[in-house]
Amino acid sequence: MAGGVKRFAVFGDPIAHSLSPRIHAAFSQQTNIPLRYSAIHAPAATFENQLADFDGAGANITLPLKSLVVPICAELSDFARRIGAVNTLSRRLDDHWRGDNTDGPGLIQDLVRRHNVNLYGRRVLMLGAGGAARAAAFALLETDIDSLVITNRTPDRAVALADALADPERVMTDTFADFRNEHAFDVVIDATSAGHTGGRHKLPLHLIAPTTVCYHLSYGKAAQHFIAFAREAGAKRVFDGLGMLVEQAAEAFNIWNGVRPETDAIYAELRAEAPLDATD
Numbered sequence: 001m002a003g004g005v006k007r008f009a010v011f012g013d014p015i016a017h018s019l020s021p022r023i024h025a026a027f028s029q030q031t032n033i034p035l036r037y038s039a040i041h042a043p044a045a046t047f048e049n050q051l052a053d054f055d056g057a058g059a060n061i062t063l064p065l066k067s068l069v070v071p072i073c074a075e076l077s078d079f080a081r082r083i084g085a086v087n088t089l090s091r092r093l094d095d096h097w098r099g100d101n102t103d104g105p106g107l108i109q110d111l112v113r114r115h116n117v118n119l120y121g122r123r124v125l126m127l128g129a130g131g132a133a134r135a136a137a138f139a140l141l142e143t144d145i146d147s148l149v150i151t152n153r154t155p156d157r158a159v160a161l162a163d164a165l166a167d168p169e170r171v172m173t174d175t176f177a178d179f180r181n182e183h184a185f186d187v188v189i190d191a192t193s194a195g196h197t198g199g200r201h202k203l204p205l206h207l208i209a210p211t212t213v214c215y216h217l218s219y220g221k222a223a224q225h226f227i228a229f230a231r232e233a234g235a236k237r238v239f240d241g242l243g244m245l246v247e248q249a250a251e252a253f254n255i256w257n258g259v260r261p262e263t264d265a266i267y268a269e270l271r272a273e274a275p276l277d278a279t280d
Contacts, residue, residue, distance in 0.1 A: 005034045008256065009054060011042040012062035017220075019270065020060055023249045026269075027261040031253075044068060051089075058256045059089040060249075066101075066131050073099035082164075083134040088252040100255055103132070104139025106248025107217070107241075112143075114243050114267070117187070117213050119143045125207065126150045128191035129157040132217050134164070136191055141167055149174050149185070153192075176202055184209035188235075190216040190226045208233035217241045220274060227276070240276055243267055 010020040016039070024037040042050045047065050051072065061069050066085040070076070073086060074096035080086050086099035111117040122145050126133055129152040140148060148171045152158035158173040165171045174182075184207055208214065214230035214237065216223035223240035230238045246267045254260035 005036055006058075006256070007056035008035055008037045008058050008060070009040045009056055010037075010060040010062060011040050011047060011051065011065055013041060013043045013047075013064060015039045015041045015062070018062070019245065020062075020249060023246055023266055023270075024253065026266040027250065027253045030261050030265070031257070031259050033257050033259065035257075048072060057091050058252070060252055061087050061089065069097075070099060073097045075099070077101065079104060079138065083131075083138050085131045085135060087248065088255055090255055100252075101135055102248040102251035102255070103135040103244070104142075105251050106244045106246075107136050108139050108143060109247040109251075110239075110241075110243035111213075111215065114247075114264075115213075115237070115239055117237075119145050119187070121146045122186035124148045124187040124189065125185040126189050126191060127203065128152055128193075129154075129161040130191065130193070133191035134161060136189055136217060137161060137165055137171075140189075141165060141170065145187075146170070147172070151175060151179075176204065179204050179207055182207060184212055186211070187213045187215070188230070190214075190223075193222075203229070205233045208235050210234050210236050212237070214238045215241070217244060219245060238276070242270060242274065242276075246270070 010018055018039045021037050021039055028035050044064055047068060066087055069086045070084060075098040077100040080099045080101040083101055085101055088100040088102050090098045092098055124140060124145050126137055126148060129150055137148060150158045150161055150173050155175055162171045162173050188208060208230060212235050214235045216226045219240040219242040227238050246263045250261050250263050
């Protein structure tokens with residue numbers, strides 16, 4: 001602490017683009033809880049030492065560190081333990097770190113509350129099987145979706161995620177080649193890194209109907225290819241992960257301060273600067 005003001009930070013690589021300092025500054029002003037929140041560039045090779053030198057009360061962890069931080073935590077929430085990834089650290093009184101993961105709850109908050117997506121009985125297709133997909137998949141299964149189909153460029157990773165979810169009645173894997181007789185899904189979630197590398201989607205267009213909700217877990221440039229693809233396929237409800245970013249930040253703020261801030265104002269501000277043109 002500095003002068004009684006709690007210090008927080010987000011660690012990641014890259015990190016210069018992060019909106020988290022701005023979001024938490026807005027939460028601080030709204031709740032009248034003073035804090036300092038900064039962005040710390042932390043490559044994987046130096047992250048553990050940088051975290052050891054950090055004297056803050058809590059931290060957010062982003063790519064590529066969410067799984068690397070797990071062994072550093074002396075305590076894990078049940079959700080973080082199940083998905084094997086941490087995005088929120090809280091310093092305990094005996095100076096150890098507790099790890100939580102707010103990505104999954106942030107996704108559900110954004111889908112259900114902000115975008116009024118009814119998940120009950122829905123057929124969901126998940127593109128990708130990495131860390132982001134794990135958090136999303138576990139959170140979705142805690143709702144009342146009917147089924148979750150996971151597809152990944154490397155099929156073995158999709159199978160491994162399905163095994164970890166341990167819900168064979170609702171979870172299955174498939175490949176694009178096996179989708180030719182499949183009907184359109186109710187929800188399609190892109191949890192891949194294709195947008196970061198300029199990759200384009202090869203998902204059959206018939207899997208997306210005008211009523212399909214299409215959602216990319218990233219925001220900004222990383223989501224642009226998927227958003228364009230979903231619109232080309234005729235989807236009317238297309239969203240990026242900006243709202244998820246804001247909601248997971250609010251969940252972390254609540255863990256640290258015991259107050260969950262209102263999120264609509266900062267979301268509207270950020271959305272106005274980066275309009276998506278989605279039809280709600």
